[in-house]
């Protein structure tokens with residue numbers, strides 16, 4: 001197959017990352033929060049899926065039919081193997097965006113996601129992605145984009161240019177070898193007291209942090225020919241050419257404005273009617289480095305009664321131990337406080353870790369306050385939307401096969417997400433927890449033995465893990481059972 005990599009790194013596979021925003025199950029709650037009607041999503045496509053971890057998780061635990069493509073054969077092989085382990089039957093194409101666009105067998109999709117793609121490909125390929133969306137987004141469908149943003153990425157533009165130019169000029173070696181040469185040269189430039197880095201200390205700090213980063217991540221993040229952090233207005237123009245408009249942020253904490261905007265910022269944004277100018281200004285106020293957004297053909301504003309009914313019908317499930325739910329959420333900007341009595345009433349109902357409709361949680365309470373708490377808990381990843389579609393038993397079987405595979409790879413520590421058939425989402429899980437879980441699923445019951453099973457891979461003394469193993473056995477293990485994950 002002919003592949004035009006268009007300057008994209010092809011000799012180093014990417015990391016095994018999971019991105020929750022690629023889960024179509026998050027769309028309804030988020031769009032409803034923004035006052036918009038949400039479509040039913042039955043088909044989805046992940047463009048440039050990388051190692052395919054997000055796609056494989058979401059295909060395993062929902063009835064959504066997934067397609068996706070990627071340029072690198074290693075990525076497609078890995079994604080296909082994961083998908084086959086679960087038995088999801090997704091359509092995973094080894095195809096460039098150009099080739100994908102030229103195919104005549106690709107259907108329409110209710111959800112099209114592209115995470116970590118737009119900023120890392122050429123302008124020509126960005127145009128192809130827009131044409132793909134224009135042709136293949138079903139009526140009422142939603143597009144998700146996640147990309148490097150301006151102005152927060154601005155200080156890194158010269159650093160990335162220096163690194164990429166150094167790597168390009170290193171005559172020989174693999175991408176990783178040329179990255180090492182570029183990092184060493186960058187360190188020498190810092191040591192030479194470069195005025196740029198002195199006057200942009202933020203860039204110097206980020207460069208220092210890069211030096212210990214995973215080389216596979218660095219290769220795909222900084223060493224392609226293209227690295228173009230995009231202003232919101234540029235993404236809006238690109239997708240506007242495909243007939244799309246901005247729906248809302250896909251990052252749910254962004255909807256809790258008290259956490260991300262000062263009162264003055266909020267007052268200023270409230271005066272800006274134009275959505276493109278408003279979002280561009282928001283990025284300026286928050287110095288956004290990365291944006292995650294939903295786009296639609298038409299913003300269908302839900303009538304209040306329709307919205308209220310849709311909210312009431314949302315099913316949610318508590319995905320963390322009840323005691324782990326905070327009574328307030330805080331950032332350096334501000335905080336969101338929950339009414340302790342109402343929070344407690346809601347948590348009493350959610351404490352069985354089974355799906356409940358918002359209507360059940362609200363009971364006789366003031367509904368707006370309940371809606372606020374439920375959304376905030378979802379934004380804080382304490383609550384997940386519960387899938388309401390199709391065959392839960394089949395999803396459970398697929399999730400168990402997927403999760404067993406993740407546990408088999410826990411010693412390598414490269415795949416840190418479990419599939420949850422109740423929410424239809426992935427649950428990021430630390431390597432230590434996966435190793436404990438692996439021991440428990442193999443019948444190991446004593447805390448000392450669970451700790452010992454994890455210690456060698458973590459290169460830690462077993463004694464130092466006994467208390468963590470006990471807590472995992474007492475708290476996480478029953479939770480994973482309640483969520484039908486093991």
Ligand SMILES: C[S@@+](CC[C@H](N)C(=O)[O-])C[C@H]1O[C@@H](n2cnc3c(N)ncnc32)[C@H](O)[C@@H]1O
Nearest residue numbers: 008017048049050070071072096097115116220
């Ligand atoms: C930074 S990675 C992000 C991967 C994945 N979406 C994620 O976020 O984990 C970008 C991906 O786009 C793929 N890609 C780059 N150029 C492409 C092209 N022209 N056609 C298809 N895929 C491409 C790469 O192989 C890589 O997997």
